[in-house]
Amino acid sequence: MGRPTTSSLPEGAPQDSLTVRDNRTGKVYTIPIEDNAISAMAFKSMTSPRKPGEREENETEKGLRVQDKGFLNTAVIRSEITYIDGEAGVLRYRGYPIEQLALKSSHLETAYLLIYGSLPTKEQHRFFESEVMRHSVMHADSEGFFRSFRYDAHPMSMLTSAFAMLGSYYSEANPSLQGQRLYTKGDAASLATMDRQIYRLIGKSITLAAMAYRVRQGRNFVTPPTGLSYTGSFLYQMDHLGEENYTPNPVLEKALDVLFLIHADHELNASCTTVLQTGSSLVDPYSAIAAGCASLYGPLHGGANEAVIRMLISIGSPENVPAFIEAVKKREKTLSGFGHRVYKTSDPRSFIVRKTADEVFKVTGKDALLETAMALHDAAMKDEYFIKRKLAPNVDFWSGLIYRAMGFPLDFFPVLFAVPRVVGWLAHWRQMMLQEGGVKIWRPRQVYVGSGKRDYVPAEERVAVEGLRQTPSKVEHGGITKRTMLATFKERSKL
Incomplete structure (x- = not known):
């Protein structure tokens, strides 16, 4: 599929294209439509300066991304x-x-x-x-x-x-x-x-x-x-x-x-x-x-x-x-x-x-x-x-x-x-x-959407993070594992 072009709003007869205005920058892009589909890569050219206070992880200057959880409307291949x-x-x-x-x-x-x-x-x-x-x-x-x-x-x-x-x-x-x-x-x-x-x-x-x-x-x-x-x-x-x-x-x-x-x-x-x-x-x-x-x-x-x-x-x-x-x-x-x-x-x-x-x-x-x-x-x-x-x-x-x-x-x-x-x-x-x-x-x-950059904290200075999803689950042990955990043996203290 072709690359998008920046232009003024088209006039006249219908075209096989999609016109998108990026309200962040005011730019207008024309994206070709082929087989009722547009290229997701066309949006990558839609860049914008990062706003004050915006997360650098958004990568705004690197182009717009298309988010589609579960591939609900994303075509990944042309098939016959x-x-x-x-x-x-x-x-x-x-x-x-x-x-x-x-x-x-x-x-x-x-x-x-x-x-x-x-x-x-x-x-x-x-x-x-x-x-x-x-x-x-x-x-x-x-x-x-x-x-x-x-x-x-x-x-x-x-x-x-x-x-x-x-x-x-x-x-x-x-x-x-x-x-x-x-x-x-x-x-x-x-x-x-x-x-x-x-x-x-x-x-x-x-x-x-x-x-x-x-x-x-x-x-x-x-x-x-x-x-x-x-x-x-x-x-x-x-x-x-x-x-x-x-x-x-x-x-x-x-x-x-x-x-x-x-x-x-x-x-x-x-x-x-x-x-x-x-x-x-x-x-x-x-x-x-x-x-x-x-x-x-x-x-x-x-x-x-x-x-x-x-x-x-x-x-x-x-x-x-x-x-x-x-x-x-x-x-x-x-x-x-x-x-x-x-x-x-x-x-x-x-x-x-x-x-x-x-x-x-x-x-x-x-x-x-x-x-x-x-x-x-x-x-x-x-x-x-x-x-x-x-x-x-x-x-x-x-x-x-x-x-x-x-x-x-x-x-x-x-x-x-x-x-x-x-x-x-x-x-x-x-x-x-x-x-x-x-x-x-x-x-x-x-x-x-995770944490921004943060510095390493030594173990003795850390505050424990609690929560069902933030900590490993405790599981019940039985049989030989339970008996082994209760036993004593050489270098047991290192386990």
């Missing part, structure tokens, strides 16, 4: 991948409505679309699927890695660690070892190296997830089979116990594929932003994906569908819904599965998931919590409190019920989110690596 209109409830991958893709496409076909920009031909799809599935097999050493976790370790902790572990196997994929332009050159060799890592990460994500699952189940690991679909292979690796000609149920296989497809990308959500923030340092893609996985782990993001089930369990039965609704209004309870950071109307994915749920329930039987979920859904949709706040059901409200009906444990729900989201993370990472002008490390600014 996913479009969301939160007000209209629209979600499109590369221009294709999510409703059409969920009905007609598959997860891997859509993965190709997200990463490479177009729907593949039959031959292109066969090649891509073959490469992904061929790269799903793990090194034998990975078994020892997974066995090193406690039996009750959370599967998302294992998966996050496993993605980082993968990076140690492929030195040719590490820009720190091969040169920082490994992925940014854009030539044939660079693209081939990039694609190889994409195949590996998409292919191995289902294997890593299945291994995390089987650790929790106390089962031996399963080598990825041949001849099955992506989600079919995933279900096989989780559930096969040596049965001959074992084939996952086709309804569950298809349902999981649809869920993977609609969860594959969602623009610059928290985890995708984390991947790009990490990737902007030109770290290897395995480390960047591990960072995204850690971000997805949080209950405000990938853990939301798990939170929905725990909420429904706490409600218990439909007759308890009115009391729960009132408790939510009083802020005594937390409502999960409603509302969205982007969507201000219904989440378009929720309709797809609701239809998928019906197909799954025909095979598995209705989940015991379904009636409670329906009662909560109906009550919230009719209540003015929720209508005014635009708290409509989102994708997490129904997906958790499907996962539960399919027999997945609650703490595995975030894993079922992370596996397909690897595709979206890689699409955005690849786009950033190949963007015009190269990669700039992401380094947000801050507005410093």
Whole structure:
């Protein structure tokens, strides 16, 4: 985007620009508008002398800063991948409505679309699927890695660690070892190296997830089979116990594929932003994906569908819904599965998931919590409190019920989110690596509001600062730590 210019107020026909008057100095700036966006750097040229008594930490002479807590209205990248209109409830991958893709496409076909920009031909799809599935097999050493976790370790902790572990196997994929332009050159060799890592990460994500699952189940690991679909292979690796000609149920296989497809990308959500923030340092893609996985782990993001089930369990039965609704209004309870950071109307994915749920329930039987979920859904949709706040059901409200009906444990729900989201993370990472002008490390600014310059005070002259947030918390010790603290031993006085 162009730089701002100082000028008098424009006259005549409308212009693709924004005119800003800095009342501190009286200067008028004209800032170009491109694609309904302005450059935040344009404000850096708006300098002003520091007022008498103003804090030097404001850095007034160095230009105006744009403050946007939580990135509510800050665009950090130009993207061709996913479009969301939160007000209209629209979600499109590369221009294709999510409703059409969920009905007609598959997860891997859509993965190709997200990463490479177009729907593949039959031959292109066969090649891509073959490469992904061929790269799903793990090194034998990975078994020892997974066995090193406690039996009750959370599967998302294992998966996050496993993605980082993968990076140690492929030195040719590490820009720190091969040169920082490994992925940014854009030539044939660079693209081939990039694609190889994409195949590996998409292919191995289902294997890593299945291994995390089987650790929790106390089962031996399963080598990825041949001849099955992506989600079919995933279900096989989780559930096969040596049965001959074992084939996952086709309804569950298809349902999981649809869920993977609609969860594959969602623009610059928290985890995708984390991947790009990490990737902007030109770290290897395995480390960047591990960072995204850690971000997805949080209950405000990938853990939301798990939170929905725990909420429904706490409600218990439909007759308890009115009391729960009132408790939510009083802020005594937390409502999960409603509302969205982007969507201000219904989440378009929720309709797809609701239809998928019906197909799954025909095979598995209705989940015991379904009636409670329906009662909560109906009550919230009719209540003015929720209508005014635009708290409509989102994708997490129904997906958790499907996962539960399919027999997945609650703490595995975030894993079922992370596996397909690897595709979206890689699409955005690849786009950033190949963007015009190269990669700039992401380094947000801050507005410093802390103490001004102050001199060091010797310990004996200091006055204690008290307060809950100003002092370290005291914690209770038990077991061996408590006994050790009560014991006496040499040089105890120095501790």
